[in-house]
Amino acid sequence: MAIEIKVPELPESVADGTVATWHVKEGDTVSRDQNLVDIETDKVVLEVVAEADGVIGKISAAEGDTVEGQQVIGTLEAGAKGESKPAEASSEKDDAPASEEADATSGGEEVDVKVPELPESVAEATVATWHVKAGEAVSRDQNLVDIETDKVVLEVVAEADGVLGEIIHDEGANVVGHDVIGKLVKGASAPAKAAESEATESAEKESSDAVSPSVRRLLAEHGLNASDVKGTGKDGRITKEDVEKHVKSAGQSKAAPEAAAAPQTVSGNRTQKRVPMTRLRKTIATRLLEAKNSTAMLTTFNEVNMKPIMDLRKTYQKEFEERHGTRLGFMSFYVKAVVEALKRFPEVNASIDGDDIVYHNYFDVSIAVSTPRGLVTPVLRDADTLSLAEIESGIKELALKGRDGKLTLDEMLGGNFTITNGGVFGSLLSTPILNPPQSAILGMHKIQDRAMVVDGKVEVLPMMYLALSYDHRIIDGKESVGFLVTVKNLLEDPQRLLLDI
Known part of the structure; x- marks a missing residue:
């Protein structure tokens, strides 16, 4: 079927x-x-x-x-079955002489694996992840280890083909620029058994880690770990039926009467895991506390009718994508409206430096991006000079780099104003926290159909809440409300963006 x-x-x-x-x-x-x-x-x-x-x-x-x-x-x-692939090389490996394994690791020059030079504003870093083990063969330009700083992840690659001889600093160790963290033997080759063990380990890791989202949710609902459940799927993968069967059997054992009175004990899996914070998570926590404790933060709200923009996108989406090679999203309209509002209210585009107010005559907009390592805010430079297509392409590039841990320090620094869109996760309303030293941040939310009164009649319209958090030390209520109303008017009548009115 x-x-x-x-x-x-x-x-x-x-x-x-x-x-x-x-x-x-x-x-x-x-x-x-x-x-x-x-x-x-x-x-x-x-x-x-x-x-x-x-x-x-x-x-x-x-x-x-x-x-x-x-x-x-x-x-x-x-229910169909694919063609099985015969294991051709297994018998050949068994017949290989043991003497070849002993000679396989012979190599040449030993070189140091060093931490790259760190940016001037970064004092030290942490060894995040070793992608190879000691004794494994590596190829030139292969990523050996990730070095995590406060904001970016640096990759250390192999200088030449060879074997990783020794790991000096394990994962979690603090290092500084040019520290030697390992040794690489140029031209060496790994033993045959090392390749076999690598394949076995990767297969075991795949079988234990390849848990689908639905299975992960089911495990979380019942407070289970993947190691608690025996998988019956392909390569030992855990299926939903395996989890349900495990939960059912555990429930039956709990229901069995006790043979004799005994002190009450807690049953079930009550293990816990303690993991140190990454440098990025520490920095996020520090900056959020700094924003709450060092600013007079206030949030004001409004709502916007998204129907005009949705109609515009529906009409021109196909032509836009064919001409520019990128799809027309909502974020480009948000950025355009924000830039125009910043021009009209320069206080929102300013920041406090000691006893001075610094007014910025350029428009670098930070875009909040959720990554596996945490929330980051890469910067879209000179957003006032970009077209809708350039904004869409720029945001997509930053989002992909953030997901893959490829953002550079230059792409993270600066920014005069931040836009965060919690609507993609289903958030209906929130109060975003400032991104110091910026003075304001705009939160976009879920677009939801609501009954609205228009010219005395009730209509169902796609509405979205806007939330502007700002530093009351530099921005007064008049400017904050005026800024938010300007963004609302520009989004509800996008032709204004073209006519500059």
Whole structure:
């Protein structure tokens, strides 16, 4: 039976998405709850998982294609089986002489693996993740280790082909620029057994870590870890049925009567895990506390009718994408409206430096981006000179870099004003916290149909709340409300952006 592979339902403030990565090919055998494809929106990446065991049929949407919610992007033949691949090399490996393993590690010159030079404003860093182990073969320019600073992650790559001989500083160690953290033997090759153990370890890691989003949610609901449940899926993967069976059996054992009276004990999995904060998370925590404690922060609200922009996007979306190679989202309108409002209210674009007020005559807008390591605010430079297409492309590039940990320090520094869009996660209303030394931040929220009175008649309109948090030391209520009303008027009548009125 053919099952349609569909794009998940997108958040209301997101009109469409992009097929980011297919993890399978046509004809591949998949198991239930296995991640098939990633769908990328403005800020989040959605996973599409297999509904049942089977074989991938036709893939109708390639990577990079723009798709909409519930669109069919492929088919899955449920219950079918793919062709099994014979293990050709296993017998050959068994026949290899042991003497070859002993000679395999012979190599040449030993070179130091060093921490890169850190930016001037960064004193030290932390060894975040070693991607190879001691004794493993590496190739030139392969990423060996990630070094995490306050805001960016630096990659240390191999200078040449060889073998990683020694790891001097393990993960979590504090290091400074040019510290030697490991040794690389140029031209050496790893033993045959090392390759086998690597394959075995990667298979074990895949079987234990490849848990689909639905299984993760089910495990969290019952307070379980993946290691508590025995997987029966492909390569030992855990399925929803495995979790449900484990919970059912645990419930039956709890219901069994006790043979004799005994002191009451707590049953179930009550383990806990203590993990040190990353440098990025420490910096986020410090800056948030600094913003709350050192500013006179206040938030004012308004709401905006998004129907004009939604109609405009619906009319010109296809032509816009064909001409500019990027889709027309909401964020470009938000940025354009904010830049125009900043021109009219320069206090909102200013900052406090000691006893001085610094007025900025340029418009660098920070865009809040959620990444696996935490919330970051890369900067869109000179936003007043950019077109809608350039803004969309710039935001997409920053979001992808943030997700992959590729943001540079220059892309993180500066910024006069911040825009954060919690609507992609379903937030209806919030009070965003300032991003020091900036004086204001604008929060966008979920677009939701509400009954509104227009010219004495009740109409259902797509409405969105706006929230402007600002530093009352520099921005008065008149300026804050005027700024927010200007953004509202420009979004409700986008022609104003073109006519500059």
